[in-house]
Amino acid sequence: DSGVTQTPKHLITATGQRVTLRCSPRSGDLSVYWYQQSLDQGLQFLIQYYNGEERAKGNILERFSAQQFPDLHSELNLSSLELGDSALYFCASSVGLAGDTNEQFFGPGTRLTVL
């Protein structure tokens, strides 16, 4: 157990719908990262937050958005869902931006299926 929690574990929805994925980082970790994992694309970085502020963006679609709240949990919002959005979505956390270690600890993931 990494200490990072994600809910829900599984999500099945229809095209055009909107869903919210939730992540709670490890206690003390200020940085949260979201990744999308599909069979043919590996682990794709989506977005990073540090202490409530967006710090880096990767290959995140405009239909997707995220935020980190004052209690440091984060939510990833996916809207106007398409079949191709079906994937495993991971949240990871790390202590912060700089320091002696940048190890990212991954949560168990949310498997999204769009029908």
Add this chain to the structure above:
Amino acid sequence: GENVEQHPSTLSVQEGDSAVIKCTYSDSASNYFPWYKQELGKRPQLIIDIRSNVGEKKDQRIAVTLNKTAKHFSLHITETQPEDSAVYFCAASKGMNSGYSTLTFGKGTMLLVSP
């Protein structure tokens, strides 16, 4: 941005053999190179990492080497066991000194160890 290439995509070995997975990166400013292991249906977990001020690091049966000039790093697993079967991801980051710790992952190598 950073681009990480990983080879091979699949690797089959007999138990007891050695396995080598290779990665190349494009951004010479990258200075932190972790390796993650992902078992089927589970989260990625860090197994070893190396920083740019070190050329080699070993942890029991696992070792990682880094060639900064060639922008190339490799994972070596000796005396492989069936429980080593998993997908292995390499990654690169500029996070060690610049305060920017986003990871760019390779596409993964599926390692299959036959008894």
